[in-house]
Amino acid sequence: MSTAIKENTDMLHKLLDNSGVIVFYLDRKRNILLCNKKAREITGLNDEDVVGKNWLEVLFRDKGSRIKKDMLKAVMDESMKLKREKDFEGVILDKYGNERLISWNLSPVQNEGDQAEGNILIGQDITEAREKTCPSKNIDKTFKEILAGIKEYALYLTNPDGFITYFGMGSEAMLGWSKWDIIFKHAGILHYPGPSGTGLEPILENVRRLGKHETETQLVTKTGEAIPVILTVNRFFDSGGNPSGYIFIAKDITERKKLEYQAFQTEKLAALGQLSAGIAHEINNPLLVISGRAELLKDEKDEQKLKDGLNLIDTQAQRIRRLVDGILKFSRKTAPVFKELDVNEVIELVLPLVCCNVLPGAEIEIKKDFMKNMPLIKGDLYQLQEVFLNLLINAYQSMPEGGTVTISTGNSDDLYAQVRISDTGTGIPAHHLKNIFMPFFSTKNNGTGLGLSISHNIIKSHNGSIEVESGVGKGSTFTVKLPFIQKEVTGGL
């Protein structure tokens, strides 16, 4: 090497080493040909550990980086192909294992024949700069350390407008977003108003009104998966007492939901078992008509009478089909689907199942007092059917000598659909009242003790309530309240 060239090379190295940015020179296959001091410092590696190695393998050593690598490979390929510079941000682990946010600039290098020869990659560590612009810097350091230590809960903060300012490690684990990807984004992306979620705005509105909001809802992960959670949202204030934003704490209840769902299925089948005598009755009657009419038609010569008889048989077969369909739909294993529902219709669907179950000798009258044009609620049809079926079976069973069941629906404070189911049965002793919603508590010989406990859970997961008033000899009244769908408040005077 001539002295002049060596001097030039030394100067170039000095220039690169003192430039304050990370520099990598890569060949076409992304292997490192050269890197500067800053690059060695941040990775904690020497020239001999780096030169000749693939750039992506050197910087993304942790196992979870496959997606990042694939993405970056695609970015680099595109840059080389289009011979165009690319800017992008990415998180790498430094030599201490800390995450550093780097802003990269990638320039393709062509040889004299205009062929792609390699890439120059210049990176700037913007971790501190980004943190400075992040409003969560205002949060007390100790408080931040406490937050960082919470890993079992997804914990995140937003500013008063709902933009995410802090995203804890638990949130990253549960929701799949890295804090760098989500900070400054609107928290609405975690709370979109899906079929069983509420959307963010009603939650914030509630917090503003009541100071706190606690609900069972669903959050959305980065990949669009819905996770059932118990979410608590509070406001927090700066030292001057001005609102600084909202604090969100979400507990993943997927496992609990699974267990609840299994118990729900079991109880549903048990409820159906209790109805089997009534169902048999409802099938045996049309069956008799079908076989009896067929028997009579064997000798029938009159064409019109033949036609009428066959139509009658068809009607009776349809009656059985409808009932069997109802049973199958009811017992089918279905994941809860929240839809807009009219509470009156839900009850009407349950009544045929329970009405045929009157024990002979126990004459039971059903009085219906349904509110017309009831606003809609949001709920799972089969879960709510299960609740009303349970309450009605209980009412029937409490009246072995017969009596009256009164089902009334109405509007409670414009907020809730209210359903009251009253019986004139034996009533519940006061010392049992506090236990009736507990699992496995039963006063019946053949009861599973799960009916009311599951009903209670179902209503709770619908953000509603279920209450009972009862006295021995006075009968019982169960009151279920389910929130109406709140209409969007439209602006304008």
Added chain:
Amino acid sequence: MGYKVLVVDDEDEVRSLLDDLLNREGYLSKACATGEAAIELLKKDKFDVVLLDIKLCGTSGLEVLKNIREHHKEIPVVMITGFGYDEDLIAKSKQLGCCGYIGKNMPVSQILSTFKHLVKKAKEKEHHAK
């Protein structure tokens, strides 16, 4: 044969079927839908046998049976029900004095032969008593 049968069933299709079947078998059948109507008809008319559904709207079949036993001791009553073979119901019906029990889940031919057999037995018993 020519026995006069009172059929009591609250379901229109079942009632008219039983009526048609019994008429075809040579009985003189009359049908009504409620226990109250049956009690009234029994006051006005004379019947040889009653075919009585257990589950009725209003006064239940078992109540009607009780009433018939109190006021028309001589008329045999055959209970019929969609509940099928239910031991409790059979016991209750027998206790109240019915002469037999038919499940609607039985084949039609068996329903008719059972009914015929029960009526025959009841009439023989009645004859012996006289």
